[in-house]
Amino acid sequence: MNEPFLLSVEPVPAEPTAAADRTFFWNGVGSHPWFASNVGPNLGEFGEVNERNIDFVRIASAVLSADRSVLRSGRLARWNKRDIAIEVDVLSVEPWDSVRAELQELLGFLTGDTWHLAFREQKGAPEQTAVRAVGASRVVLFSGGGDSGVGALLSAHELQGTAKHALVSHYSDKYLPPLQRSLAQQTNALFPGTLADHVQVHHSRGRKTANGNYYRKENSTRSRSLLFLAFGLAVASVNQLPLWIPENGYASINPPLSPNRRGSLSTKTTHPAFLLGVRNIMAKVGRMVTYPTPLQTARKAKCSLR
Incomplete structure (x- = not known):
């Protein structure tokens, strides 16, 4: 299994280590070389979003970012089956640990790869809550x-x-x-x-x-x-x-x-x-x-x- 990627909602360190090359920093609204988003990781721009939905967006963001960062070999339909590991900052670890195997299998169905998921509890910075979709x-x-x-x-x-x-x-x-x-x-x-x-x-992973x-x-x-x-x-x-x-x-x-x-x-x-x-x-x-x-x-x- 390859070294895991990490979706982090923490600030970028003043002096990033080598681990930063496998980290997707999504810690607020903004456009950076490493990540661009007009919503923060707590989705305050949408309103009072359910916490499990916040987690699900973070997981989906990590999956897409890692999917884009691991090259396939071969061409057309003869691509390899990749082995991708990710760790995701979520609001609560326990619910997602309980469905880890099912989620990994579902991602495999989606992309044709083998996925390994891990979760760590990290809430991220507070965000202002907007009011959207009224009525x-x-x-x-x-x-x-x-x-x-x-x-x-x-x-x-x-x-x-x-x-x-x-x-x-x-x-x-x-x-x-x-x-x-x-x-x-x-x-x-x-x-x-x-x-x-x-x-x-x-919302997208940056180039650098x-x-x-x-x-x-x-x-x-x-x-x-x-x-x-x-x-x-x-x-x-x-x-x-x-x-x-x-x-x-x-x-x-x-x-x-x-x-x-x-x-x-x-x-x-x-x-x-x-x-x-x-x-x-x-x-x-x-x-x-x-x-x-x-x-x-x-x-x-x-x-x-x-």
């Missing part, structure tokens, strides 16, 4: 892609005149936020008064470590939508709302269309088995989550026709 009756994942756009339209059409929804977007590239905002505004223009809030989350060395850059990043899901669940947890996950059913199953689209080239984050696994794990740590998948019986073409 929303549901939260909708909204990447800005076709399925999420259809999902937002369906949700707004269903709620028009009776209730509102909040959209949650995640981005790491600068070109996405204007597109996401424009589509959210257009949806609200078609169904006025249905948008309670649009929460756009900028706190020591100034470069992280390795792996491009497959099959775990990135796990973080998107975790952010959506965190926003939904504030007022115990359901989270809509708009993804067409064919993409959720994601069968390989050719021999070169197997394994980690095909994402599984909305696969029914994965979503069930997340639901079961969250229930065991004390969080009942509800996430309808309104497009699960549709193909991409049918979604577009809607």
